Amino acid sequence: MTPKIVRHIAELREEIAVFRRLNPENAQVGLVPTMGYLHEGHASLIRRSSQENGLTVLSIFVNPLQFGPTEDYDRYPRDEARDVAVAKAAGASIVFMPSVEEMYPEPNRTTVSVSGLTDRLCGASRPGHFDGVATVVSKLFHIVLPDHAYFGMKDAQQVAVVARMTRDLNLPIDIVPCPTVRESDGLAKSSRNVYLNPDERKQALVLSQSLAQVPGWLEDGMTEAELVVRIRGKIRSQPLANIEYVEVLTYPDLAPPVPDRPLSESKEPLLVALAVRFGKTRLIDNMLMFPAEVN
């Protein structure tokens, strides 16, 4: 069934209210918030939501608030027709595509910020980014009032921030983290992959390949400092790679692990997270480890 295209908040609320009225017993609503230019990663979120909910709202909104002044807001890739086709194939009920004016009819004065989780990783190099994310996600949550909201773990920090915001603010919404989807050669799917030229595309494999070695390095008893050195060395073997960060943090609190102790002894899950530039294109990838379960 072709999803209904909705561009206005009032119409979206009415659609959802009608659905809930017609399905009083089992009116579960799922939300998949995206910036569009959908790939298989997004499709996996939509499929999961449509399995678990009677109504799935896919939102597509390139949120200016979460882009810095020097970032790629204007050139962020957009393709409405293709997005609707992906949404249809994956089972979305409604595609919500508001304009910037619909989402921000007057200068936005209200900001939602999550402290502590946002000063490292992407938050360190993108000041204000996670305030923009938390603010627009809370707007979408209020507009849709979903029972479940689906986020990809490729943006693990975003998942941690949204989950913490949801808990701190008592939002009655279940945050569902979903696994990163990869190309057959291992590159994490990303809307920004289209920017890569063939050489960059080939060398970008070093992200997933480095992460694939992490479990073995942990078995060797590496500390955080040793692991970071090892990953950096591996990434630097690719001449086009410019490392922005390589970090190992506990998850979901994103705090530094106990120093000088083998990471394999960590009692908390560990996130190994990378951000690397190839030319103008910034790629991220990560791996979530559960050392306590490994050993």
Add this chain to the structure above:
Amino acid sequence: MTPKIVRHIAELREEIAVFRRLNPENAQVGLVPTMGYLHEGHASLIRRSSQENGLTVLSIFVNPLQFGPTEDYDRYPRDEARDVAVAKAAGASIVFMPSVEEMYPEPNRTTVSVSGLTDRLCGASRPGHFDGVATVVSKLFHIVLPDHAYFGMKDAQQVAVVARMTRDLNLPIDIVPCPTVRESDGLAKSSRNVYLNPDERKQALVLSQSLAQVPGWLEDGMTEAELVVRIRGKIRSQPLANIEYVEVLTYPDLAPPVPDRPLSESKEPLLVALAVRFGKTRLIDNMLMFPAEVN
């Protein structure tokens, strides 16, 4: 009917869900957020809500987040038994009285802030106060998901902040501002009035008496600067009065009016707002004017 006392979020949500289920057609829910020690001002909000909604939740929570380190959080007056009696007389269905641990089970990391509206008036002398208000109100909104929420205009800046937050974040809640309730001699009702000794209580009348003269002074063609001088002079006639601020701002944007123009020519509503200390007790009062309608 005695209101039901609820101390836990899960139980409150269940009570509200049951009410909505049993009243599918007309299940309007009203919320009156307070810090307790209820007076006639709060009672008027509860009465209005119980007229307009099938279920009225009165929340009583002295929110540590909105008190500064040198403020009166610890000595803020509390009286549960009396509050429940007031709530009952005014028609509340549920009194929600959570503990601090129930509202903040872990260190709060998420803050909602409204810029622009919060740097003047009480925001100037109480840094962080309105972040604390916006954050706890958004928590209460998420817990109750009311159709209407009732706030007293004595805290006009709070009403402006909450209304702006609600609009900016697309909260599907109608914010209802309600008139200030006064003692028979004109003093605005406040939980903090109990702190006043007899001399302070008598001199505190200067707040409402100054405001009562404002319409006449506006008819005389006064500018903002002239009006502020006149009010300050009047308040200073009381030896125990320590002025914190006397300000005239447009409402609800809380911006300075056009300078050197008679206020009576203002096209926007004007808020004349006062904060004055008597001993350790800080009192506020205000008057909202609609010059365009007056003339």
